[in-house]
Amino acid sequence: MAFELVSSARCFGGEQRTLRHLSAVTGTPMRLAVFLPPQSSGQRCPMVIYLSGLTCTEDNVMAKAGAQRVAAELGLVFVAPDTSPRGDGVPDDAAWELGQGASYYLDARRMPWATHFRMESYLVDELLPMLCGALPVQASQVGLMGHSMGGHGALTLALRHPSKFRSVSALSPIVAPSQVPWGKKALEAYLGEDEDSWREHDACALLQRHRFDGTLRVDQGDADPFYQEQLQTWLLAQRCEEVGQAADIRIHAGYDHSYFFVASFIEEHLRHHAAALSTGRDKE
DSSP: OOOEEEEEEEETTEEEEEEEEEOTTTSSEEEEEEEEOGGGGTSOEEEEEEEOOTTOOTHHHHHHSOHHHHHHHHTOEEEEEOSSOOSTTOOOOSSTTSBTTBOTTSBOOSTTTTTTOBHHHIIIIIIHHHHHHHSSEEEEEEEEEEETHHHHHHHHHHHHOTTTOSEEEEESOOOOGGGSHHHHHHHHHHHOSOHHHHHTTOHHHHTTTOOOSSOEEEEEETTOTTIIIIIOHHHHHHHHHHHTOOEEEEEETTOOSSHHHHHHHHHHHHHHHHHHHHHSSOOO
């Protein structure tokens, strides 16, 4: 299915677009934001897909993080999908950490979520081929990154589908959702009570059986109010050391969970992806 152009604006010599399409996987209209760097007018470019956090839409990172300037310099196509299906008939929850805007980037198995909340299949099997077919991107040079719930999504999807993504990074990710309150609530709601199924969408658990052929780049602020209870970045550092997964995990004094933090470090993340995508697997 083709993308519909919702809006377009000139930005750092490139083009900022909002697109919409009807998803056969979610059964709903889906929106995404795309930045095309100036280099894409004459050649195919590497692409980085950014997964946003709880309550966000495709707009947050594009409006707040300042990614376009760096993506324009590096020649990266930068894509931000919405965080969940939305619209009439799509289930929701009164709590902000569940339902619309809180998909956890997995395929739900439990009703009422299972019909529409199929974000893993949407991203990997539907959206990624659509992007590679419709945009001037190199299909073999795709990176994945995200923030908070989206950082969880980036890590787990890269570990579950390593042939699709050549680089990965995360800002303030939920690294062990099967062990923390946010994750337990969402995983039980979407997948049911079988905790073994939860671990299939938990980066720390996945690393017991899977490796990413490259460096996991993670940044976390130590003044993040969710750091101790919900994010627990040290668990990922411990697991990477235990299993021999290459990782660059940095804790930053005084930084919180907001887009001020994302904006402070997104340039380093985009340079990480550009280096990995231009040379093959990142071997830092």
